[in-house]
Every structure is written in C-alpha cells, then in structure tokens.
Amino acid sequence: KQEVTQIPAALSVPEGENLVLNCSFTDSAIYNLQWFRQDPGKGLTSLLLIQSSQREQTSGRLNASLDKSSGRSTLYIAASQPGDSATYLCAVRLGSSNTGKLIFGQGTTLQVKP
Amino acid sequence: NAGVMQNPRHLVRRRGQEARLRCSPMKGHSHVYWYRQLPEEGLKFMVYLQKENIIDESGMPKERFSAEFPKEGPSILRIQQVVRGDSAAYFCASSPFLAGESTDTQYFGPGTRLTVL
Numbered sequence: 295k296q297e298v299t300q301i302p303a304a305l306s307v308p309e310g311e312n313l314v315l316n317c318s319f320t321d322s323a324i325y326n327l328q329w330f331r332q333d334p335g336k337g338l339t340s341l342l343l344i345q346s347s348q349r350e351q352t353s354g355r356l357n358a359s360l361d362k363s364s365g366r367s368t369l370y371i372a373a374s375q376p377g378d379s380a381t382y383l384c385a386v387r388l389g390s391s392n393t394g395k396l397i398f399g400q401g402t403t404l405q406v407k408p
Numbered sequence: 409n410a411g412v413m414q415n416p417r418h419l420v421r422r423r424g425q426e427a428r429l430r431c432s433p434m435k436g437h438s439h440v441y442w443y444r445q446l447p448e449e450g451l452k453f454m455v456y457l458q459k460e461n462i463i464d465e466s467g468m469p470k471e472r473f474s475a476e477f478p479k480e481g482p483s484i485l486r487i488q489q490v491v492r493g494d495s496a497a498y499f500c501a502s503s504p505f506l507a508g509e510s511t512d513t514q515y516f517g518p519g520t521r522l523t524v525l
Contacts, residue, residue, distance in 0.1 A: 328513065328514075330516075335521075336518060336519075337412075337499060337516045337517055337518040337519050338451075338499065338501075338516040339516075340513050340514070340515065340516075343513050383450070383451070385451075393456055393463060393464040394439065394441065394456060394503060394514065395441065395453040395456055395464060395466075395467070396441075396443075396451075396453060396514065397453070398443075398450045398451040398452070399450060400449070400450040401450060
C-alpha cells in the first residue's frame, strides 16, 4: 500500500530564507508526483508535476526534484516571501494506468515571517 | 477558461438528512475525481468518474455515499443520512487525461465544506 509522508509538518522561517520541503513515498512504482499549495479554507493549486521519467521541474522560485528509486521528492523554495505562507501538499499517482487517483501526504504548513 | 466549480461552498445539514455536492469540471475535461479532507487529516481519494461511468470507487464508504457524472450536467456526490463524522471538506478535481497521455494534471475546485449538526 502506497504511503506518502511529509516532513516537517510545520515550518516557520524569516522572509528571504531558502527552504526545502520533503516528501517520501513507500512504493517507487509511481506514474508521477505533484506538489500543490493549499491556502486556509481554499482549494488546491497545482505548483509542479514531475513525471516518473523526470528528475526535476522548475517554476519561478520553485524547484521540485524526484528520486524515484529512493522514494523521495523535495520542493525547494528560493528567497521565501510572506505570500508563500500556506500548506504544501505532495501527491503521487500510482503506476497503474487505468486510474488517476492521487495519494496525498499530510502536508507541510509553512509560515514566512516578514 | 473557468476553473473547476463546486457548489455549494458551505453546506450545513442535520443528522439523518441528505447532502448533495455538485462539481462542474473545467471545459473540455471529461474526468472527475472526488476527495475528502477530514479535520486534521490529509486528502483521501474517494471516487474517479468519466462521463456516465464510475471507473474507481475504491475510496468510497460502502454505505450512504454515491457519485455520478451524467452525460449532461455536473458530477454529484450524494451522502444519505449524514452523520457527524461526515463533516469534512469535499474537493472535486478534473483532468483532461486521456489514456496514454503524459499530461494529466488534476485541477481542483474550491471545495464544499460540509458541517453536520
């Protein structure tokens, strides 16, 4: 059974700091991995999607890496800003091709202090 | 292109009543997913539907819960005889995913927050 774990559960940093969020998964047979952002009381916004054949994806100040063999992904946020404060969720799509269901981690709640 | 729409955004029901949650996918998307986020828990997959077909309902509770995605109109998640434990945020996502396609990002709606009194 695929399990997704995110560490740390919460993180508080001063503005401007670079930071890394971690995600691990137990079964390396994934189709892809996706990072989302969730603001309080809101829905999810997709940040980055990494296919199983890829090693990393970048979007602006965000960089996500994937090491499928070790079951790990990291989300790197450069020069953090107060507007980055949110909960970040990691989700994997299982390797089977007939379903697109995502398995989510519990999330890392980030607070960036001005 | 309007995003995924869900209504109502907030729903209050008393124990024993029925709850109907609606989801309109993004234009051109024919794949819909429902997820549930219980308080202090992560999102859990419930069901995956294509037009007029349930593809994967492995995350649906065995009783009281049902889902449909008719040929016309929104997808509906129906909860009969609600109990307090059903209180949660219910999220719908849609995807243009086609079998064999590599781009299958799921786009999430804002969610419906169900409170059972």
